[in-house]
Amino acid sequence: MIRKRLAKDKTEKATAEEDTSKHLGQTPNETLPVQTFDEYHCSGNVEIDFPGLCALLDIKDIPAVSTMHPVSSTAETTSEAGDTEESQSQINTAFKPCLQVELENENPFSAKSFKISGWQVDEQIYRVLQKVLPSLSQLQSLQLWQxxxxxxxxxxxxxxIPLCSNLRAVALEGNPLPDQSYHLLLSEDSAISHLSLRNNRIGDEGARLIGLALSTTRTANKNLLSLNLAFNSIGDAGATHIAKGLRLNRALLFLSLSNNHIGDSGAAHLAKILGEFALTHEEVVERRKLLLEKAQSLSLRVDSEYTPADQLPSVPSSTSLSISKGESKGTSKKKEASKKDEKPAANKENPKSVKKPSEVKGPQSRAGKPMGKEKQLSSHEDQSSVAQNEHIETVEIVNPLLDQSVQHRNGLLFLPGNTTLTSLNLAGNRITKKSLPLFLASLERQGEGGGLLRLCLQRNRFPPDCESYVKIKELMALSDPLEVNIPESTEEQEGQGA
Structure with a gap:
């Protein structure tokens, strides 16, 4: 009887542990259930991990998880049933907090989009999110609206964010912050490529911090491609700060400042950085420092590759006669090798001669066949040279102050301007026809070396038939012949909603 009773108790205990582990998202093979929040190991399935973690923190009203699956091949035959199910799901989740998760495929571990819309994230929920997000290996987009x-x-x-290997798009909208900490999302080491900060009541101080994050004389954001600052409270001072950040930023492609409070003064600074502009005293000093650092690094690299003659090992006089013939042959071979070595060194001084790694090939004979014994050595030298040249070229891109096309005029240095930015949206501001000639002049200077393909100036304080505005539209049409005129109603919708 005692043995049967012990066996029964053991079975009941194992069953209870298995049920607990299932509730907490663990596998039945684990002997001990998770007892604390820190011990929980996220599986990557939000539908299991999120409620499991909330339960460990004793959260009473746990937000639901609404998962959107991709449309399957049989969607046409079940469209009516799917529409009914989706509408019912929207009704059920419309009036209570929920997480909206979009999957890449049918796999529940393939979450690619994570969205919170219209409900408060308190400290406990945020703690859960911080633990869940890094486990989503395919997460690409994070949206936090209101x-x-x-x-x-x-x-x-x-x-x-750095723990989410594929996360590149972040939208933090309808979320005013007292300390205007949005600029932290644009830090120099941030991996975010697309950032939307609409409807956040960002003022001139927030714009100043964002401008500093875009670039200074020593630092610059290198990964951000698009920045949406629509529907904020940025005025002339804020636009001036952002324009200053665009002087030395060569990564940003798309910038929206629509529906702010920008007038002619702020617009003039934005127009100025699109064309050539004179360097400030601080920028001139920094340019000299960078040139000096570059020269020193090249000198050190050359010194490390070429050994001076006085440092060569000496040969005893007693053996000089016996190897004199061999020395003459060896010297001629060294001269040939040195000539080959001089070619990569020349490339270092001329970054334009750098070839892409895919274009670099080993030395070939006239017949196009690889040469013999020197094949592997030469190939290694070429790859090393290319890697070093690519490093130099990257420094020049990151630091526009090293641009070789800087011009000296009247005691000033002029930089070509920001030709990386391809789209600038200033619709719905307070710009008058006074600043339009400045935009027109900058666009005309950009020429064929890149520059804006789209400049939106609708709904500002000038008539649509203004001469400068008509010429600007004509230039934009020439820059992008396939450009489609976007209706103003579409522009007004930008930044509204989730």
């Missing part, structure tokens, strides 16, 4: 985040949450978010 989530009432705090400055401290945004600061801690910067330590979470």
């Amino acid at each position: 989530a009432r985040l705090t400055d401290q949450m945004v600061i801690s978010l910067m330590s979470t």
